[in-house]
Amino acid sequence: MPAQEGEDAPLLPPDTPLKIMEEEKPLLPGVTVRAATPERLVHLCVESFGDDGDLIDDSEYPSVLFLMHKWFMTSEELGKAFVDIYQSCDETILCTKPGCIHLHSNKGCEIQAYKAKICYAVRYWITNFPVHFDLDTHLKSVIRKFGTLVNSEGNHMFKELIDLSKVPSYDWMRNMSVRPGNSMRHNRKVSLVFNHLEPLELAEHLTWLEYKAFRRINFTDFKNYAMTASLKDNPKLERSIALFNGLSQWIQCMVLSKTTPQQRADVIVKFVNVAKKLRTLKNFNTLMSVVGGLTHSALARLAKTNACIPSETQKTMMEYTELLSSNNNFSNYRKVFNQCPGFKIPILGVHLKDLILLHTALPDRVEGNLINFRKMAQLSQTLKELTKLQNHEAPPVCANMDLVNTLRLSLDLHYTEDEIYELSLAREPRNSLSSVSETPSTPTKPVVFADWLAGVSPPDPNTINKHVHDMVEAVFKNYDHDKDGFISHAEFEAIAGNFPFIDSFCVLDADQDGMISKAEMKTYFFTANCHALRNSFKHDFHEYTYFKPTFCIHCTGLLWGLIKQGWKCKDCGINAHKHCKDLVVMECRSKQHAACNRRLDSVSNGPSPHQDLTYSSKRKMSQRQKRNRVHVGTQTEEAYFTDLSRHINGNWGIRDKLIAENKQLKEKLEQSNEQNIMLKSHLGVIRKNTIAFILEQMDALNIQRDTEV
Amino acid sequence: MFSCWTRRQKANMSKAKATQPQVIHKVIMVGSGGVGKSALTLQFMYDEFVEDYEPTKADSYRKKVVLDGEEVQIDILDTAGQEDYAAIRDNYFRSGEGFLCVFSITEQESFQATADFREQILRVKNDDNIPFLLVGNKADLEEKRQVTVDEAQQRAQQWSVPYVETSAKTRANVDKVFYDLMREIRSRKMEATRQSNGKPKKKKEKRRKCTLL
Ligand SMILES: Nc1nc2c(ncn2[C@@H]2O[C@H](COP(=O)(O)OP(=O)(O)OP(=O)(O)O)[C@@H](O)[C@H]2O)c(=O)[nH]1
Ligand SMILES: [Mg+2]
Numbered sequence: 001m002p003a004q005e006g007e008d009a010p011l012l013p014p015d016t017p018l019k020i021m022e023e024e025k026p027l028l029p030g031v032t033v034r035a036a037t038p039e040r041l042v043h044l045c046v047e048s049f050g051d052d053g054d055l056i057d058d059s060e061y062p063s064v065l066f067l068m069h070k071w072f073m074t075s076e077e078l079g080k081a082f083v084d085i086y087q088s089c090d091e092t093i094l095c096t097k098p099g100c101i102h103l104h105s106n107k108g109c110e111i112q113a114y115k116a117k118i119c120y121a122v123r124y125w126i127t128n129f130p131v132h133f134d135l136d137t138h139l140k141s142v143i144r145k146f147g148t149l150v151n152s153e154g155n156h157m158f159k160e161l162i163d164l165s166k167v168p169s170y171d172w173m174r175n176m177s178v179r180p181g182n183s184m185r186h187n188r189k190v191s192l193v194f195n196h197l198e199p200l201e202l203a204e205h206l207t208w209l210e211y212k213a214f215r216r217i218n219f220t221d222f223k224n225y226a227m228t229a230s231l232k233d234n235p236k237l238e239r240s241i242a243l244f245n246g247l248s249q250w251i252q253c254m255v256l257s258k259t260t261p262q263q264r265a266d267v268i269v270k271f272v273n274v275a276k277k278l279r280t281l282k283n284f285n286t287l288m289s290v291v292g293g294l295t296h297s298a299l300a301r302l303a304k305t306n307a308c309i310p311s312e313t314q315k316t317m318m319e320y321t322e323l324l325s326s327n328n329n330f331s332n333y334r335k336v337f338n339q340c341p342g343f344k345i346p347i348l349g350v351h352l353k354d355l356i357l358l359h360t361a362l363p364d365r366v367e368g369n370l371i372n373f374r375k376m377a378q379l380s381q382t383l384k385e386l387t388k389l390q391n392h393e394a395p396p397v398c399a400n401m402d403l404v405n406t407l408r409l410s411l412d413l414h415y416t417e418d419e420i421y422e423l424s425l426a427r428e429p430r431n432s433l434s435s436v437s438e439t440p441s442t443p444t445k446p447v448v449f450a451d452w453l454a455g456v457s458p459p460d461p462n463t464i465n466k467h468v469h470d471m472v473e474a475v476f477k478n479y480d481h482d483k484d485g486f487i488s489h490a491e492f493e494a495i496a497g498n499f500p501f502i503d504s505f506c507v508l509d510a511d512q513d514g515m516i517s518k519a520e521m522k523t524y525f526f527t528a529n530c531h532a533l534r535n536s537f538k539h540d541f542h543e544y545t546y547f548k549p550t551f552c553i554h555c556t557g558l559l560w561g562l563i564k565q566g567w568k569c570k571d572c573g574i575n576a577h578k579h580c581k582d583l584v585v586m587e588c589r590s591k592q593h594a595a596c597n598r599r600l601d602s603v604s605n606g607p608s609p610h611q612d613l614t615y616s617s618k619r620k621m622s623q624r625q626k627r628n629r630v631h632v633g634t635q636t637e638e639a640y641f642t643d644l645s646r647h648i649n650g651n652w653g654i655r656d657k658l659i660a661e662n663k664q665l666k667e668k669l670e671q672s673n674e675q676n677i678m679l680k681s682h683l684g685v686i687r688k689n690t691i692a693f694i695l696e697q698m699d700a701l702n703i704q705r706d707t708e709v
Numbered sequence: 710m711f712s713c714w715t716r717r718q719k720a721n722m723s724k725a726k727a728t729q730p731q732v733i734h735k736v737i738m739v740g741s742g743g744v745g746k747s748a749l750t751l752q753f754m755y756d757e758f759v760e761d762y763e764p765t766k767a768d769s770y771r772k773k774v775v776l777d778g779e780e781v782q783i784d785i786l787d788t789a790g791q792e793d794y795a796a797i798r799d800n801y802f803r804s805g806e807g808f809l810c811v812f813s814i815t816e817q818e819s820f821q822a823t824a825d826f827r828e829q830i831l832r833v834k835n836d837d838n839i840p841f842l843l844v845g846n847k848a849d850l851e852e853k854r855q856v857t858v859d860e861a862q863q864r865a866q867q868w869s870v871p872y873v874e875t876s877a878k879t880r881a882n883v884d885k886v887f888y889d890l891m892r893e894i895r896s897r898k899m900e901a902t903r904q905s906n907g908k909p910k911k912k913k914e915k916r917r918k919c920t921l922l
């Protein structure tokens with residue numbers, strides 16, 4: 001602590017406690033105080049106003065004080081401090097006007113002039129920080145009482161200055177979830193299907209979501225985070241970060257859900273175009289999330305995919321990478337951001353870091369108990385930017401609520417970094433010929449559905465339920481043209497394309513009437529979402545004796561032997577080799593199924609939980625086959641899987657043929673290269689029905705082999 | 710960050726070399742929130758002069774230091790405040806040449822988290838020998854210790870990295886962790902140059918040392 005600054009108050013006798021330290025080089029115009037007691041700070045604020053109520057020399061001091069006061073005192077306390085000063089004016093202010101009796105009617109009375117300035121200061125507070133008032137009943141009541149006091153002195157003019165009736169409502173800040181505002185001008189017509197969405201539409205809707213989540217985070221949330229470094233009890237900030245991470249991961253999954261490098265490249269190109277629009281909208285936070293997703297190592301390592309990206313797109317990507325680079329303390333971003341006028345959304349993470357470091361570096365109080373106002377001035381520069389959106393009435397975009405609901409649910413789905421990376425490895429296996437240093441860093445191990453690493457918890461079931469509800473309503477509004485409460489399978493599948501890797505269609509169309517009802521769809525999405533919660537991945541394997549040929553869910557090989565051929569999950573019924581059971585990456589679906597079925601049973605004669613796996617595999621398989629006839633796919637494979645499906649159906653006649661063909665397939669697999677093996681070991685990652693998934697991977701393999709040779 | 714896409718970045722750096730003739734070593738601070746990453750960074754960068762600290766300046770985390778007689782620059786990326794942005798951590802890690810993986814000896818959870826960070830770093834860097842120090846901070850709070858020296862050492866040994874205990878408060882070992890890491894980075898870089906000059910790669914001797922207060 002620079003001790004010599006104590007000498008700034010030479011008039012005080014040595015034993016009087018220090019009340020104020022002055023700043024040698026003010027950081028901001030008018031902020032000449034280095035540190036002071038709260039009371040002195042309030043006086044300084046009053047004295048920043050001229051007799052006419054204008055700020056003297058455009059001082060920024062009052063705005064810093066009002067913005068920052070919650071760092072060291074409550075709004076109620078600050079409000080009371082103004083009232084106290086007002087009430088003690090008669091003693092503390094010396095009126096030099098001869099013969100003055102200090103009434104409001106006395107022109108030129110210095111006490112009255114000071115009182116006016118107090119009211120100007122409070123007016124400034126109300127006008128520039130209305131949110132403080134709307135959300136704080138204690139503060140409101142202090143100011144109302146102040147109004148009564150002022151009025152009782154006959155100062156009607158003052159009373160008007162501190163009128164609260166024009167403070168707008170900030171009710172939306174109290175709500176957690178993103179909701180349609182009343183300010184929506186028109187509800188745009190847009191497609192809800194990713195493939196049909198224009199980059200601009202996506203960018204605008206993402207910006208809308210961002211705007212809603214961002215502006216809800218208030219000063220106290222930022223302060224608590226800077227002080228505790230924890231998201232505990234900070235749901236609004238947590239929600240915003242979850243949205244950020246969710247978008248990044250959604251992008252990675254959308255890319256990785258495609259089987260060929262070209263298809264993946266196309267998705268990347270699309271998102272780069274989204275990034276361009278976000279840049280134009282000056283939405284830097286979402287831009288960071290999108291670019292972060294696109295440059296994530298799970299995608300950056302995909303050499304074949306990257307080879308398919310046009311150079312134009314590569315260039316744009318590089319441009320944004322540099323713009324958002326952490327180099328030189330994010331100097332590129334900071335420069336551009338500061339120069340942007342009007343509506344803009346900052347990169348939250350970058351500014352949070354500034355807050356945390358300032359808070360770590362500087363103490364809140366100095367010289368005993370003086371408020372470190374230099375620190376407040378420094379913090380205010382960041383917090384001003386972060387809280388600006390609260391006063392922005394509307395973002396420069398309009399949104400279609402149905403699309404917002406669909407998108408929001410897409411972004412709710414959680415994947416772990418591990419899952420995504422494994423998936424990336426499955427799509428384009430590591431090159432075994434690469435440099436020595438590129439030895440696999442970690443042994444290939446089963447995917448662990450790790451804790452939410454970051455401490456961001458997944459949305460709770462109620463929130464998901466609500467999101468699902470809104471989304472399904474939105475889908476039906478747009479696709480159920482004849483309003484009979486059903487949509488066709490094809491339409492549903494198109495929409496499901498927005499949700500890469502959610503669970504299979506097993507619980508969908510439970511009554512198999514070829515049409516999907518609202519209830520079916522809600523159940524489907526809710527179940528799918530629950531699967532993303534990690535608790536549902538643990539299997540309960542037990543040694544088991546099979547009385548008919550059974551196959552390992554992981555390696556697809558037969559479970560050999562007469563007794564105790566393999567291990568069966570008590571809960572979901574999947575089967576695996578002893579050495580494969582720990583590698584199984586498919587989630588355990590029993591509980592959700594049971595729950596869903598119970599619900600569906602009331603409307604249809606749904607299958608019992610026990611039969612469900614067979615039933616759903618069958619359904620899934622026939623869907624796959626239909627699709628496969630259109631796509632590539634070798635005859636053998638199709639025959640094999642057709643037979644397998646018949647087998648699962650309980651058809652015993654083809655047992656021998658099945659085993660033979662299984663052997664054939666195994667031979668074929670052994671012949672394939674290391675890539676093939678890698679690919680195979682990661683098959684389950686996508687959490688789809690394994691068998692159906694193998695088909696898709698085989699397609700991919702064939703295509704890859706074709707393009708390579 | 711995002712180094713994979715930035716070839717031009719390298720060009721910029723060599724341009725900067727003309728005016729600033731130093732080598733830059735890029736260090737990344739990782740660890741859970743609140744373990745003292747920022748405190749360590751600030752102690753190392755600013756000593757008792759934190760009063761002058763401005764968080765938003767371009768060179769706020771860059772410092773000229775003398776490393777074994779050679780003038781170099783250290784560039785520190787503190788991931789404070791972004792611990793929860795799991796999705797972009799990956800990109801940050803890519804730009805790092807060395808890592809200080811910090812936990813607080815008073816918080817078992819933060820020690821557990823180091824394994825996740827280590828794994829992610831190895832995956833992103835694809836390099837088992839990446840310069841890396843396991844740092845147990847807040848060593849001044851011995852009475853609140855939750856992580857024993859033994860278990861921390863064991864983990865460090867398993868990873869073949871040094872373990873050092875620090876205190877941002879008393880400044881114990883603060884310089885040491887940064888200098889030790891820079892030395893590792895420097896020797897890694899020299900090795901890489903040797904390799905690119907066609908000389909056979911010398912197998913890196915794994916270090917197993919451990920420094921306590
Ligand atoms: N006793 C003691 N306290 C420390 C030490 N290092 C940091 N702290 C305190 O721990 C708290 C967190 O320190 P930070 O440096 O902000 O932690 P961080 O790891 O950067 O985490 P973020 O807050 O996310 O930036 C602060 O209150 C520090 O004063 C230390 O060595 N000893
Ligand atoms: Mg910190």
Ligand SMILES: [Zn+2]
Pocket residue numbers: 095096097100101102103106108109110111112
């Ligand atoms: Zn008077």
Ligand SMILES: [Zn+2]
Pocket residue numbers: 552553554555556557576577579580
């Ligand atoms: Zn097996």
Ligand SMILES: [Zn+2]
Pocket residue numbers: 538539540569570571572573574587588589590
């Ligand atoms: Zn199971």
